[in-house]
Amino acid sequence: MHRTKVKIVEEALDANNTIARANRSDFDRSGVSVVNLMSAPGAGKTTLLEATLGGLDLRVAVLEGDVQGSADADRIAAMHIPVVQLNTDGGFGGECHLDANMVRSALPAFSLDDLDLLIIENVGNLVCPAEFKVGEDTRAMICSVTEGEEKPLKYPLMFRACELVVINKIDLLEHLDYDLDKLLYNIDAVHPDVPKLLVSAKTGEGVDQFRDWLTQVAAGAPAPA
Amino acid sequence: MHEMSLASAIVNTVVKHAGDRKVTLITLKTGGMRQVVVDSLEFYLGFVARDTCCEGAKLEVILVKTRFKCRPCGEEWEPDLPHFRCPNCESADVAIIAGEEFEVDSIEIDEEEAACTAPR
Numbered sequence: 001m002h003r004t005k006v007k008i009v010e011e012a013l014d015a016n017n018t019i020a021r022a023n024r025s026d027f028d029r030s031g032v033s034v035v036n037l038m039s040a041p042g043a044g045k046t047t048l049l050e051a052t053l054g055g056l057d058l059r060v061a062v063l064e065g066d067v068q069g070s071a072d073a074d075r076i077a078a079m080h081i082p083v084v085q086l087n088t089d090g091g092f093g094g095e096c097h098l099d100a101n102m103v104r105s106a107l108p109a110f111s112l113d114d115l116d117l118l119i120i121e122n123v124g125n126l127v128c129p130a131e132f133k134v135g136e137d138t139r140a141m142i143c144s145v146t147e148g149e150e151k152p153l154k155y156p157l158m159f160r161a162c163e164l165v166v167i168n169k170i171d172l173l174e175h176l177d178y179d180l181d182k183l184l185y186n187i188d189a190v191h192p193d194v195p196k197l198l199v200s201a202k203t204g205e206g207v208d209q210f211r212d213w214l215t216q217v218a219a220g221a222p223a224p225a
Numbered sequence: 226m227h228e229m230s231l232a233s234a235i236v237n238t239v240v241k242h243a244g245d246r247k248v249t250l251i252t253l254k255t256g257g258m259r260q261v262v263v264d265s266l267e268f269y270l271g272f273v274a275r276d277t278c279c280e281g282a283k284l285e286v287i288l289v290k291t292r293f294k295c296r297p298c299g300e301e302w303e304p305d306l307p308h309f310r311c312p313n314c315e316s317a318d319v320a321i322i323a324g325e326e327f328e329v330d331s332i333e334i335d336e337e338e339a340a341c342t343a344p345r
Binding site for chain 1: 227229230231234235237238239242243249250253258259260306307308309310317319327328329330331332333334335336337
């Protein structure tokens with residue numbers, strides 16, 4: 001018996017990235033722009049979509065990623081927006097993110113040629129979704145003011161893996177002992193100059209700006225990182 | 226759960242290179258910017274490697290320190306915190322020159338032991 005060392009030097013997530021590129025080609029061929037929307041659980045992804053999509057003058061569809069259930073997809077479907085639910089509970093209690101292959105498996109359920117914009121609402125998690133590209137054009141993350149101001153320093157990968165940071169639930173600021181300037185400082189430390197939007201999905205403040213951003217994405221800007 | 230997906234990605238990468246030969250050691254390079262918990266990764270690797278040529282393989286992890294470089298002034302430093310502003314000139318134009326690695330660096334193969342029969 002003898003042992004041989006074999007040098008490999010290969011990015012372990014190459015397989016995911018290859019499928020992500022295939023997804024991206026399909027999206028480009030159909031002329032649909034794709035946003036990967038990420039956040040911690042409960043930051044308000046679905047509520048923001050509910051507040052935003054109604055007034056959006058685009059042909060839009062949503063891919064919902066959750067460990068279990070279809071509660072979020074049901075809310076989007078109630079707005080008569082095409083939606084597909086992906087559940088990730090096949091493994092040890094459920095995957096904590098969507099990967100490129102999961103997204104690929106859901107694509108036949110959409111008429112991509114008839115869409116301007118596809119929003120992929122990722123599983124609520126500040127770690128894993130940042131690691132797995134799914135073929136998106138651009139990524140937005142939501143952090144809400146009920147989360148700590150230190151979150152950017154604790155989850156730098158997530159705060160860097162996005163082209164927009166939406167700061168949600170600002171209607172609660174007056175009730176909270178929250179230092180918004182500190183959050184903005186920490187976001188700037190981790191991802192200098194990333195665009196930030198102050199939003200309340202509940203009151204509608206800032207929602208127009210998020211809608212404008214989505215419209216720009218659908219028109220082909222901004223470029224992905 | 227993050228580490229389970231990463232463990233699967235490692236096994237898939239190794240299987241591709243090892244073919245049906247038995248793997249005894251996997252050497253992984255992971256950077257300081259990756260949020261990988263090594264103990265957790267080892268734990269899940271034990272599960273996802275079952276019935277593959279990686280079953281029973283040991284995992285060796287080489288941690289790569291995070292290193293930034295300021296593009297305008299050329300300053301290089303190892304950050305304690307993920308602060309992406311140059312400590313010398315305050316520029317935000319900062320490149321990560323090390324610390325984003327998550328790669329299978331090498332494997333050790335047992336050339337004569339029974340081959341794996343169930344590729345993933």
